[in-house]
Structure formats: C-alpha cells, structure tokens
Amino acid sequence: MTNRIRTTQAVLLAILAALTVALTPTTASATTPPPCDSGELCLWPSPQYKGVPLRISLTTTNPGECVPLPESDDTRSFANLLTRPVTLYQGRECDTEGEFDTYPGKGTYVPHSPFVVRAIQIWST
Numbered sequence: 013m014t015n016r017i018r019t020t021q022a023v024l025l026a027i028l029a030a031l032t033v034a035l036t037p038t039t040a041s042a043t044t045p046p047p048c049d050s051g052e053l054c055l056w057p058s059p060q061y062k063g064v065p066l067r068i069s070l071t072t073t074n075p076g077e078c079v080p081l082p083e084s085d086d087t088r089s090f091a092n093l094l095t096r097p098v099t100l101y102q103g104r105e106c107d108t109e110g111e112f113d114t115y116p117g118k119g120t121y122v123p124h125s126p127f128v129v130r131a132i133q134i135w136s137t
Contacts, residue, residue, distance in 0.1 A: 078106035087129035
C-alpha cells in the first residue's frame with residue numbers, strides 16, 4: 013500500500029469515529045426521572061419529570077379516597093412506586109366522565125401523561 017492510500021484510510025477512519033461520537037446519544041441527554049422513593053407516587057407539573065414533584069404516599073392518603081390535587085399541582089408526568097395501582101383523573105372530582113386511567117404500582121413511569129391529571133385514587137390491594 014502506498015503512503016497516500018494509508019493516509020486516506022486514516023483520515024476516513026478519523027471522520028467515521030468523529031461521526032459515531034457525534035451521532036451517539038449520551039446518557040445525559042436521555043430522559044431520566046428524578047428520584048422518587050419506593051412507596052411514593054410522584055407527580056410532576058411538566059412533561060419529562062420537570063419541576064418540583066408532588067409526593068403522595070399511604071402515610072398521607074387513604075386507599076379508595078378521591079384526592080383532588082391543588083390547582084397549582086396539575087400533573088403532566090408521573091411515577092407510581094407505590095405497591096398499589098393508582099387511577100389518575102382529568103377532573104378534580106375523580107369523575108369518569110373525563111379522561112382517566114389506572115397504572116400499576118412498583119415502578120410505572122409516564123414521562124408525558126396522555127391528559128392533565130387533576131385527581132388521584134389509590135386502590136386497596
């Protein structure tokens with residue numbers, strides 16, 4: 013091989029390596045939820061777990077009760093680390109006339125809620 017071919021190959025390999033690094037996503041840019049402790053339901057006001065979360069646990073909420081969220085705490089992303097399923101409601105009255113859905117416990121992460129959550133209900137096991 014001539015020096016010219018070797019030089020061309022080295023340049024092409026360097027360009028390929030630079031492109032690989034530039035196009036590979038980093039963990040810093042990936043969506044990682046902030047900590048939410050086991051036994052908590054964490055509710056963030058913005059998608060992608062942004063803002064200060066509202067933390068709800070069984071020490072502050074009775075199973076089966078409808079818990080309307082304060083108007084300042086509308087939720088757009090959440091994590092259910094309770095051991096129980098939780099139903100999230102679009103309306104503050106836990107009304108099934110609006111959107112609602114139930115999410116299992118023990119590690120359900122939703123970075124962008126399908127509707128703005130305004131009330132929750134924790135279920136008994």
